[in-house]
Amino acid sequence: MKFHATQVAPFEYEVRDAAELVRPAHVFADPELLAAIEHDRSLEQLVNVTSLPGLFGRVYGMPDMHEGYGFPVGGVAATALPDGVISPGGIGFDINCGVRLLATDLDRARFEPLRERVVHDLSRSIPSGYGRGGDLTLDPADLDRILEGGCRVLIHDHGKGVPEDLDVIEAGGCLDGADASSVSVRARERGAGQLGTLGGGNHFVEIQAVDAVFDPAAADRLGLHLAQVTVLIHTGSRGLGHQVCTDYLRLMDAAQARYGIELPDRQLACVPLSAPEGRRYLAAMRAAANFAFANRQLITHRVRHVFARHFGPGHELALVYDVGHNTAKIERHADRELCVHRKGATRAFGPSSSELPTRYRGLGQPVFIPGSMGTASYVLLGTDEAEARSLASVCHGAGRVLSRGAAKRQVAGHELRRALEARGITVRCPSNSELAEEAPEAYKDVDRVVDVVAGAGLAHKIARLVPLGVVKG
Amino acid sequence: MTRDDSDRRQRATSTLHPSRARTRDDVGARSVAAKPVASTNPSGTRVALDLDGSTMGTHAFQEHVGEVQLRIEAASLEELFAEAARALAELIGTPSDEPSGPWREVTVDARDREALLVAWLDELIARTEIDGLRYAEVVVEGLTAHELRARIRGVPIAESRTAVKAATLHDIRIDSGPGGVSATVVLDV
Numbered sequence: 290m291k292f293h294a295t296q297v298a299p300f301e302y303e304v305r306d307a308a309e310l311v312r313p314a315h316v317f318a319d320p321e322l323l324a325a326i327e328h329d330r331s332l333e334q335l336v337n338v339t340s341l342p343g344l345f346g347r348v349y350g351m352p353d354m355h356e357g358y359g360f361p362v363g364g365v366a367a368t369a370l371p372d373g374v375i376s377p378g379g380i381g382f383d384i385n386c387g388v389r390l391l392a393t394d395l396d397r398a399r400f401e402p403l404r405e406r407v408v409h410d411l412s413r414s415i416p417s418g419y420g421r422g423g424d425l426t427l428d429p430a431d432l433d434r435i436l437e438g439g440c441r442v443l444i445h446d447h448g449k450g451v452p453e454d455l456d457v458i459e460a461g462g463c464l465d466g467a468d469a470s471s472v473s474v475r476a477r478e479r480g481a482g483q484l485g486t487l488g489g490g491n492h493f494v495e496i497q498a499v500d501a502v503f504d505p506a507a508a509d510r511l512g513l514h515l516a517q518v519t520v521l522i523h524t525g526s527r528g529l530g531h532q533v534c535t536d537y538l539r540l541m542d543a544a545q546a547r548y549g550i551e552l553p554d555r556q557l558a559c560v561p562l563s564a565p566e567g568r569r570y571l572a573a574m575r576a577a578a579n580f581a582f583a584n585r586q587l588i589t590h591r592v593r594h595v596f597a598r599h600f601g602p603g604h605e606l607a608l609v610y611d612v613g614h615n616t617a618k619i620e621r622h623a624d625r626e627l628c629v630h631r632k633g634a635t636r637a638f639g640p641s642s643s644e645l646p647t648r649y650r651g652l653g654q655p656v657f658i659p660g661s662m663g664t665a666s667y668v669l670l671g672t673d674e675a676e677a678r679s680l681a682s683v684c685h686g687a688g689r690v691l692s693r694g695a696a697k698r699q700v701a702g703h704e705l706r707r708a709l710e711a712r713g714i715t716v717r718c719p720s721n722s723e724l725a726e727e728a729p730e731a732y733k734d735v736d737r738v739v740d741v742v743a744g745a746g747l748a749h750k751i752a753r754l755v756p757l758g759v760v761k762g
Numbered sequence: 763m764t765r766d767d768s769d770r771r772q773r774a775t776s777t778l779h780p781s782r783a784r785t786r787d788d789v790g791a792r793s794v795a796a797k798p799v800a801s802t803n804p805s806g807t808r809v810a811l812d813l814d815g816s817t818m819g820t821h822a823f824q825e826h827v828g829e830v831q832l833r834i835e836a837a838s839l840e841e842l843f844a845e846a847a848r849a850l851a852e853l854i855g856t857p858s859d860e861p862s863g864p865w866r867e868v869t870v871d872a873r874d875r876e877a878l879l880v881a882w883l884d885e886l887i888a889r890t891e892i893d894g895l896r897y898a899e900v901v902v903e904g905l906t907a908h909e910l911r912a913r914i915r916g917v918p919i920a921e922s923r924t925a926v927k928a929a930t931l932h933d934i935r936i937d938s939g940p941g942g943v944s945a946t947v948v949l950d951v
Contacts, residue, residue: 358932489925555931
């Protein structure tokens with residue numbers, strides 16, 4: 290299928306298929322990013338999303354969008370309740386994968402002499418890949434409580450964090466309406482022992498330094514200042530979430546015909562939210578999301594222990610914010626109750642949103658856009674304007690442009706490791722081959738992506754963070 | 763095209779035994795594991811041969827921006843499913859020298875053969891994660907358009923390569939022709 294992209298606003302394009310057989314979709318980009326997006330099948334996938342029954346308004350593609358399966362990565366779509374659909378493929382296998390930022394009270398000069406040791410210690414303290422384990426043993430009842438109570442349970446019952454953390458986690462670290470009984474035995478088996486682990490792929494723990502502040506007053510309210518050391522954690526719901534998606538995708542693939550649903554891609558399988566299968570998936574997805582919040586919380590606890598070991602007790606690692614980017618949320622927009630699917634996209638509520646933590650009222654919701662390994666990451670704040678323009682959504686990263694195979698052909702992992710270390714970035718990664726897969730060349734230019742987000746008015750830039758050390762999942 | 767997995771492997775066989783999804787440990791399976799040898803066909807594709815010289819399936823990991831697209835070709839549907847397991851094991855990691863685990867009996871079902879291939883891969887992905895083993899040894903014991911019965915045996919992973927989350931239904935297809943069957947499936951990694 291051929292597509293025409295017509296610019297309809299600054300950094301916003303309307304995409305139509307040549308035959309105009311399906312509804313148009315909207316993409317936030319500049320000409321160069323649009324060209325990168327057109328290079329793969331993400332526009333076709335985005336337009337396919339417009340076929341979801343009960344769709345409300347437009348489907349949006351973020352500037353980091355790339356080809357995925359079913360939904361593109363970087364796709365946003367809302368369906369109207371009560372009968373609009375919910376699609377597990379519109380959330381993804383890694384349910385509530387997300388990022389959280391910790392702010393230390395150390396500056397770069399104080400940290401640098403211990404950089405190697407700290408990064409090494411983090412890599413030993415936080416299992417990655419297929420790794421399991423850790424210091425928290427959960428019996429089935431404990432796991433149920435975490436699935437339904439998220440970070441609250443981990444902090445209040447297990448002491449893995451401080452109550453103040455809950456103030457600055459999306460939804461207070463727990464999605465209400467989670468039902469542990471909707472999570473299969475297989476999902477529990479996969480998740481057992483995985484709490485507090487990174488997983489693989491593009492997941493990471495990165496130590497960074499603030500190297501630019503664009504809005505000092507807002508940065509100050511977030512607890513950020515120039516030369517400060519921060520820690521960014523990127524991971525999700527691990528095997529438990531993957532299995533929840535697998536289970537319900539299979540269920541919906543079989544059930545959707547009963548609701549008269551036919552779609553151009555089987556991975557978009559869906560049922561109405563009002564259907565029993567839809568309600569059950571929502572409850573299971575929320576449970577997996579709570580597992581993801583708890584996973585990032587336990588990793589936070591371990592990061593804090595590592596810093597305490599090297600810098601002594603009393604050094605605070607304050608949680609700035611935690612936000613997911615693979616979710617479906619029930620939200621009100623334009624006076625309608627909607628199910629907003631964000632796959633590889635993050636919420637970006639503006640200063641007037643009632644969903645903001647008390648601490649950030651009037652400021653806007655913190656948004657984190659990590660770059661690729663070795664490049665900068667950005668802290669932004671959502672705008673009120675984003676609600677009308679993108680369902681209060683922005684991108685979740687830089688977005689891939691090269692396949693993993695192509696990245697490995699273009700980049701030698703051992704040379705990348707040397708180059709990063711020559712720039713003062715300590716890397717811990719199981720293999721050079723996996724390192725090459727996440728090379729900066731494999732991703733779009735994060736500076737350009739962030740400029741599109743800011744230029745389109747979806748969020749505004751607060752600070753830029755540069756990497757000092759990376760533990761790759 | 764890659765085909766360098768050096769696991770012991772078995773010929774696929776086909777008999778029909780309908781039953782619901784289950785996995786059972788150590789069913790006392792007896793295998794006549796054949797070590798494959800490699801040959802090169804005129805197009806340069808590496809092809810695995812059994813010791814009797816008959817061909818087994820082949821697989822390739824194709825370009826996909828975000829994920830891994832797996833292409834499998836085989837003489838029969840049974841071999842296609844067995845080859846899918848070997849491809850997945852190769853993607854997940856290298857085998858250790860430790861002894862194999864017990865044989866397990868696995869049954870998966872689905873609404874059609876494409877969904878069955880996805881369900882089969884999902885079963886192996888989950889088992890790998892739970893057991894810490896890569897499952898490259900497969901005996902297909904029964905296969906219909908809706909159900910697969912197989913025995914599988916795994917070995918511990920020496921070096922992990924790619925953590926695979928799931929197989930997807932996106933662009934899933936199985937084509938049959940005079941030369942055999944082929945399939946394309948996208949894996950979320």
